[in-house]
Amino acid sequence: xxxxxxxxxxxxxxxxxxxxxxxxxxxxxxxxxxxxxxxxxxxxxxxxxxxxxxxxxxxxxxxxxxxxxxxxxxxxxxxxxxxxxxxxxxxxxxxxxxxxxxxxxxxxxxxxxxxxxxxxxxxxxxxxxxxxxxxxxxxxxxxxxxxxxxxxxxxxxxxxxxxxxxxxxxxxxxxxxxxxxxxxxxxxxxxxxxxxxxxxxxxxxxxxxxxxxxxxxxxxxxxxxxxxxxxx
Numbered sequence: 001x002x003x004x005x006x007x008x009x010x011x012x013x014x015x016x017x018x019x020x021x022x023x024x025x026x027x028x029x030x031x032x033x034x035x036x037x038x039x040x041x042x043x044x045x046x047x048x049x050x051x052x053x054x055x056x057x058x059x060x061x062x063x064x065x066x067x068x069x070x071x072x073x074x075x076x077x078x079x080x081x082x083x084x085x086x087x088x089x090x091x092x093x094x095x096x097x098x099x100x101x102x103x104x105x106x107x108x109x110x111x112x113x114x115x116x117x118x119x120x121x122x123x124x125x126x127x128x129x130x131x132x133x134x135x136x137x138x139x140x141x142x143x144x145x146x147x148x149x150x151x152x153x154x155x156x157x158x159x160x161x162x163x164x165x166x167x168x169x170x171x172x173x174x175x176x177x178x179x180x181x182x183x184x185x186x187x188x189x190x191x192x193x194x195x196x197x198x199x200x201x202x203x204x205x206x207x208x209x210x211x212x213x214x215x216x217x218x219x220x221x222x223x224x225x226x227x228x229x230x231x232x
Contacts, residue, residue: 039205044085045103046117049142050124051090052099056138066127096138100145112193113202114146115156119211122160131160159218168222180232187223191216 074082089099107113121142125135136157143153158170169176174186192198194216196209204212 039203041103041106042113042117042203042208043205045099045106046120047082047085048089048099049096049103049117050121051086051088052096053121053135053138053142054124055090056132056134096142097145100142104146110202111147113204115148116199116202116204116208116211118143118146118148118153118156119159119215120208122156123211123214126160159215166218166222168225171218171222172226180230183223183226184232187219190219194219 103117104114118139121139125131125139139157140150140153143156148156152173155170155173158167169178172183172187172190174183178186194212196206196212199208199212200206
């Protein structure tokens with residue numbers, strides 16, 4: 001069964017008022033493969049948090065729903081299960097803390113995977129080309145529950161600013177005082193860490209590759225800008 005088909009069981013649990021705990025009990029236990037379990041937990045976590053985050057500014061727009069579809073490249077035949085989870089979660093913004101905390105517990109020790117979830121939420125938040133203050137606050141609170149520091153959050157946020165407003169050093173997560181050799185090494189590390197193959201190895205569904213592609217593009221653009229200014 002695909003990760004999408006398994007969402008039917010999760011939707012039933014959500015309808016009864018239960019958070020993502022259903023994943024490891026009602027769904028995840030059916031899979032012995034840890035990677036497959038991660039994919040289901042990751043997917044439902046982003047669906048639930050994405051729906052609640054989209055509601056954070058008071059209204060769920062078509063742009064935000066379409067952005068969610070873009071993130072996951074959902075097969076047409078699986079839209080019913082995905083829509084049911086999304087619609088149940090988007091009814092109000094309350095309860096998102098439980099989803100964030102459960103994801104943090106599931107992926108304890110895997111900070112990169114939690115950062116991947118946050119990247120997906122940013123993609124949905126900026127879909128209507130406006131990052132509403134309530135959405136930013138929502139994302140900051142989710143990041144806090146993921147164990148992501150305020151500084152780390154600011155770097156992630158910088159990657160999702162419009163290209164003309166990006167500080168290239170913030171996008172790369174470095175200080176302007178960094179030396180050229182260290183800059184090159186850090187840049188190469190970022191590109192390797194965020195390659196789509198690396199994301200899938202962490203348990204991110206292959207449908208999530210669009211986010212990795214966008215992230216690497218922002219990293220490449222930032223490095224290119226700094227390299228040009230420094231003449232390296």
